[in-house]
Amino acid sequence: DAGITQSPRHKVTETGTPVTLRCHQTENHRYMYWYRQDPGHGLRLIHYSYGVKDTDKGEVSDGYSVSRSKTEDFLLTLESATSSQTSVYFCAISAVGNQPQHFGDGTRLSIL
Amino acid sequence: DQQVKQNSPSLSVQEGRISILNCDYTNSMFDYFLWYKKYPAEGPTFLISISSIKDKNEDGRFTVFLNKSAKHLSLHIVPSQPGDSAVYFCAASGRNEKLTFGTGTRLTIIP
Numbered sequence: 001d002a003g004i005t006q007s008p009r010h011k012v013t014e015t016g017t018p019v020t021l022r023c024h025q026t027e028n029h030r031y032m033y034w035y036r037q038d039p040g041h042g043l044r045l046i047h048y049s050y051g052v053k054d055t056d057k058g059e060v061s062d063g064y065s066v067s068r069s070k071t072e073d074f075l076l077t078l079e080s081a082t083s084s085q086t087s088v089y090f091c092a093i094s095a096v097g098n099q100p101q102h103f104g105d106g107t108r109l110s111i112l
Numbered sequence: 113d114q115q116v117k118q119n120s121p122s123l124s125v126q127e128g129r130i131s132i133l134n135c136d137y138t139n140s141m142f143d144y145f146l147w148y149k150k151y152p153a154e155g156p157t158f159l160i161s162i163s164s165i166k167d168k169n170e171d172g173r174f175t176v177f178l179n180k181s182a183k184h185l186s187l188h189i190v191p192s193q194p195g196d197s198a199v200y201f202c203a204a205s206g207r208n209e210k211l212t213f214g215t216g217t218r219l220t221i222i223p
Contacts (some may be wrong), residue, residue, distance in 0.1 A: 004155075035213075042118075042201055042215040043156070058210065090155055100146050101211060103155030 003027050004104035006091050012110045019078040021107050023091030025071075031094045032074040033101060034058075034066060036087040043090065049074055081111045115139045116204050118214035126222050131189040133217050135202035138183065142204040146211070147176060147187045150199045159200075160187070189219075197221045 003026030013019055023032060033048040035058075045058030047066040055066050063085060065077045078085055088108050092101040117136045125131045133147075143164040148156035162169040162176045162185070169176050175188045189196055199218050203211045 040215060042116075042213040043203075044213070045210055048210065059212075092155075097205075097208075099144060099205070100158040100161055102158060103148075105153070105155045 004091060004093055004102065006089075006104040006107050008107060009105070010108045012112065013081055014112055015082055016080050019081050019109065019111075021076045021089055021091075021109070023074045023076070023104060025074075025093045027093060027095070027102075028071060029093040029095045030071075031097065031101075032068065033092040033094075034064070034074065034076045035090045035092065036060065036085075037090060037106075038087050046076065046089075083111050085109065086111045113138070114215070115142075116202060116212050116214040118200075118202060118217050120217050121215070122218040122220070124220045124222055125192050127194060128191045131187075131192045131196065131219055131221070133187040133189075133200050133202075133219065135185045135187075135214055136183060137185075137204050139204070139206065139212075140183070141206040142212075143207070144205045145176070145178060145185050146203045146205075147174075148201045148203065148213075149196075150201065150216070156201060192221045194221050194223055 005024045007022045034046040035043040037043050044060045049055045049068040067075045088106050090106045091104040094101045146161040147159040149159050150156040160174045178185045199216045201216045202214045
């Protein structure tokens with residue numbers, strides 16, 4: 001299995017609070033991705049990174065920011081969480097572009 | 113707009129028979145296609161892929177077929193086993209680093 005660790009695995013928080021999710025990889029892969037999974041939508045790309053300090057927006061980036069200061073860590077931040085951001089968040093990595101991506105086990109985030 | 117569509121939310125198949133999962137896409141720039149399998153409380157696991165230069169790729173019990181003119185791909189699982197019960201996502205990409213996923217099909221294998 002690809003060495004991908006997501007933390008925390010579960011989190012419950014309140015509307016308006018900041019939240020940071022962490023993705024840590026031990027594979028030294030260049031590309032890292034954040035997705036959210038919601039019923040009826042499959043997996044949707046939030047942001048991705050193609051190198052240290054190099055990031056770009058995905059399909060559903062509004063309300064989210066990311067940072068990558070080291071190859072192994074990719075952080076996803078919700079500056080002011082809203083109930084619509086209640087979801088399961090997955091991190092993925094790949095060595096070359098997106099072919100194929102390997103996923104972490106997800107973070108279940110509930111915003112009350 | 114949904115560029116990758118899986119029109120069957122669920123599918124039930126008898127153990128030992130063939131499972132066929134379908135996926136349609138609309139973006140003619142997609143040139144690489146993948147299938148992922150997902151169990152509850154786990155991340156998706158890569159299963160098999162196919163490039164647009166091929167029309168078939170096989171890996172053990174899993175075969176993916178690509179029909180470019182119809183913008184359609186399918187995943188065949190033969191024979192189906194109870195451990196194949198999961199949600200299956202198809203995904204597609206073009207010349208960038210992004211994957212576009214379908215909404216998934218829940219496959220249930222009946223013993």
